[in-house]
Amino acid sequence: GAGVSQTPSNKVTEKGKYVELRCDPISGHTALYWYRQSLGQGPEFLIYFQGTGAADDSGLPNDRFFAVRPEGSVSTLKIQRTERGDSAVYLCASSVDRADTQYFGPGTRLTVL
Amino acid sequence: AQSVTQPDIHITVSEGASLELRCNYSYGATPYLFWYVQSPGQGLQLLLKYFSGDTLVQGIKGFEAEFKRSQSSFNLRKPSVHWSDAAEYFCAVGAGYNTDKLIFGTGTRLQVFP
Numbered sequence: 001g002a003g004v005s006q007t008p009s010n011k012v013t014e015k016g017k018y019v020e021l022r023c024d025p026i027s028g029h030t031a032l033y034w035y036r037q038s039l040g041q042g043p044e045f046l047i048y049f050q051g052t053g054a055a056d057d058s059g060l061p062n063d064r065f066f067a068v069r070p071e072g073s074v075s076t077l078k079i080q081r082t083e084r085g086d087s088a089v090y091l092c093a094s095s096v097d098r099a100d101t102q103y104f105g106p107g108t109r110l111t112v113l
Numbered sequence: 114a115q116s117v118t119q120p121d122i123h124i125t126v127s128e129g130a131s132l133e134l135r136c137n138y139s140y141g142a143t144p145y146l147f148w149y150v151q152s153p154g155q156g157l158q159l160l161l162k163y164f165s166g167d168t169l170v171q172g173i174k175g176f177e178a179e180f181k182r183s184q185s186s187f188n189l190r191k192p193s194v195h196w197s198d199a200a201e202y203f204c205a206v207g208a209g210y211n212t213d214k215l216i217f218g219t220g221t222r223l224q225v226f227p
Contacts, residue, residue, distance in 0.1 A: 033214075033215075041219055042218050048214060091156070091157070105156050
């Protein structure tokens with residue numbers, strides 16, 4: 001079946017602009033995760049959804065970052081007033097339920113000029 | 114705080130040689146441990162995981178890993194490396210409630226020479 005998909009695959013924006021990154025999880029997966037991977041680093045946890053609610057958003061770096069999952073399926077990561085330091089690959093993962101294996105999407109590469 | 118250390122940034126091996134990638138973790142309770150592989154332009158793919166039970170875990174693509182509590186280690190091994198194994202390998206520990214939140218190491222880049 002289809003895996004986790006993320007759009008766009010690449011996003012180039014200017015400093016100060018607003019961006020939205022989309023994640024389509026595997027059908028039926030109730031848990032959804034966002035991670036950020038900077039160059040030369042491992043993925044860093046941002047936020048985790050169980051159903052529609054954010055169960056843990058402790059990894060969001062500041063209030064410019066926000067994520068939603070209004071119907072318990074697709075999720076959008078929103079970044080306001082982007083900064084050059086936000087440039088990274090943003091990874092989404094989903095799992096059948098919490099404590100199950102996380103399956104990752106290919107990521108969205110965000111470049112802030 | 115939980116953390117994962119992968120001491121080797123870059124490893125080069127010849128095709129057919131054996132491989133061991135090191136991983137050390139810091140976690141207060143019984144850890145849930147994972148190895149993922151990331152090829153260029155690809156998402157992270159799970160190789161294997163340890164939750165409990167037998168400390169020697171078999172994974173896909175001929176990989177195995179051994180959990181050693183006394184050494185806080187979860188090293189990844191393969192007896193004979195193939196050129197297609199060249200990729201970035203990440204060790205991770207599940208934090209929070211079970212595996213809600215994965216904490217990754219910085220990765221080891223594997224290069225394979227023919």
